[in-house]
Amino acid sequence: MAGRVGRLARLTLFSGPNCSLCDTAKAELAKVRQRRPFNLETINIQDQGQERWKRKYVYWIPALHIEGKEVAKGRWNAQTVNEALDTWERDPWTTEGTKKP
Template sequence: MAARLPQVARLILFTGPNCSLCDVAKLELAKVRQSHQFDLEIVNIQDKGQERWKKKYIYWIPALHLDGREIAKGRWDASTILESMKQRKAALEAQEEVV
C-alpha cells in the first residue's frame, strides 16, 4: 500500500552560500506560494550534518523535493513546481476516491 500524501505539500529547498540560482529559486517559490499552500524547509548543504545532501547536490543546487521526492535541480522555475503540484493534487484526489 502506497503512503498517503499529506494535505499540505511539503517542499525542501537545498541551497548553498553565495548561490545566485538559489536566490532565483526562492523568488520562484514565492510566486507559487501566491496560489498554492505548502510548508517549506530550506537546507544549506554546507551546514554540519548535511553531508549526505552536499555529496548529492554539490553541483546541482538549488534542488527541490516535494513530499520527499526530487522534482528539480539546477536551473528551474515556477512552472516546474506548478506541474509537480498539479500531479500531486491528482494523486491526492485519487487517494480520496479509494477511501
C-alpha cells in the same frame, strides 16, 4: 487541490550560500506560494550534518523535493513547481517517493 488530499505539500529546497540560482529559486517559490499554499523547509547543504545532501547536490543546487521526491534541480522556475505540485495533488506519493497503494 491540496484540500482534496487533506494536507499541504511538504517542499524541501536544498540550497547553499552565495548561490544566485538559489536566490532565483526562492523567488520562484515565492511566486508559487502567492497562489497556492505549501510547507517549505530550506536546507543549506554546506551546514554541518548535511553531508549526505552536499554529496548529492554539490553541483546541482538548487534542488527541490516534494514529499521526499526530487522534482527539480539546477535551473528551474515557478512553472516547474506548479506542474510538480499538480502531479502530486492528483496522485500523492509517500515520503519515500513511491506511489501510495
